[in-house]
Amino acid sequence: MFKIGEFSKLANVSIRALRHYDKIGLLIPEQINKETNYRNYSAQQLQTINKIQKLKEVGLSLTVIKEILTSNDEATTIQSHLAIRELELNEELQKIKQQNQILENSRLFLKEDSKKLNYHVIQKEIPKRYVASIRDVIPNYSNEGVLWEKLYQILMMNNITFAKEPYNLAIFHDDSYQESNVDVEVQVAVQMSHPNTEITFKEAPAVQVASVIITGNYEQMTAVTETIAMWLENHHYQLNGPMFNMYHVSIATESNPQNWVTEACFPIKEQTSEI
Structure with missing residues (x-):
């Protein structure tokens, strides 16, 4: 002893x-x-x-x-718990990898921090146009591609002709930021409609926007919204509807995110006296 x-x-x-x-x-x-x-x-x-x-x-x-x-069967119980722990560790590893990627993106973002307010804001009008549209509540923003795939598949199957300027837009309809179950509409300008109940054909009205061109991935969006917010205050405008992205070069035609060209658009109107 x-x-x-x-x-x-x-x-x-x-x-x-x-x-x-x-x-x-x-x-x-x-x-x-x-x-x-x-x-x-x-x-x-x-x-x-x-x-x-x-x-x-x-x-x-x-x-x-x-x-x-x-336990009455120690060996079996150990193996069972080790298997569970292995799954937990794999999940933790994936989270660590994601956090590492976020860390790297943040490092690049902070490196360019001094340049973030150099985005050029353009005040313009998106003209009235006839569009084909799909709107749905999707799990999160990364699922937007599912709507685009469905929309284009239906248009191609029915030989719908696109307008000369397609105006590929993703409109974010939620009144506030949502982490999940987001209300998103994707639409493209077309020359004609088709009696297909799966998508909506409608006339989209002209809208005044403040927009910023983004070249590259969407990690820049935080800096873009800061720029837009400052522009709105300095020019005495206020938001007037859901913001939307207009895709000029996207993953649909370009696999390299560095070559993407996106126009972030914020509908605006002159600031009222109550604001």
Whole structure:
């Protein structure tokens, strides 16, 4: 038998941890002197404490470890929990990779921070046009491509002729930012309609906008909205409807994000006296 201090040294585990394991019933000393309350451990318990430490190293909680050690089929229970832990680690790894990508994007963004207000704001009118449109609530903004694929597939199947200037627009109809279930409409200018109930044909009215041309990926959008907000205040305009993106060069025709050309458009009107 080994006193708790001796066992602590042999197991490379602190006395405090051993007392905690005893308290929660994870590793109870082989003998406890009723008079002195001294705890004594056996050599065989070194195998148990080493197993506990190994299971802790892979991230299993003490509650799970206790379940394993008290199981009628320890080997099967270990394998089951290790499989679950492997799935958890893979999910954590994916999150770390995503965070690393965000970190890299942020580094590039901050590197260009001094240039972010150099975007040129254009006040212009998007003319009245006849459009084919699909509007739906999609899981998140990254699913916008699903709407475009559906719209173009239907148009091509029905031989719909595009207008000379297609005005490929994605309109974001939500009144505020949504993390999920976003209300998005995609539309393209066409020369004629078709009695197809899956998409809507309509006349889109002319709209005055403040717009900014973005070359490259959409990580710049935060800086663009800052620029637009400052422009609105300085020129005494206010927003007048949902913002939309007009795609001049997009993933549909160009796989390299650095070559994308997007026009972020914000409908505007002159500021009223109440604002």
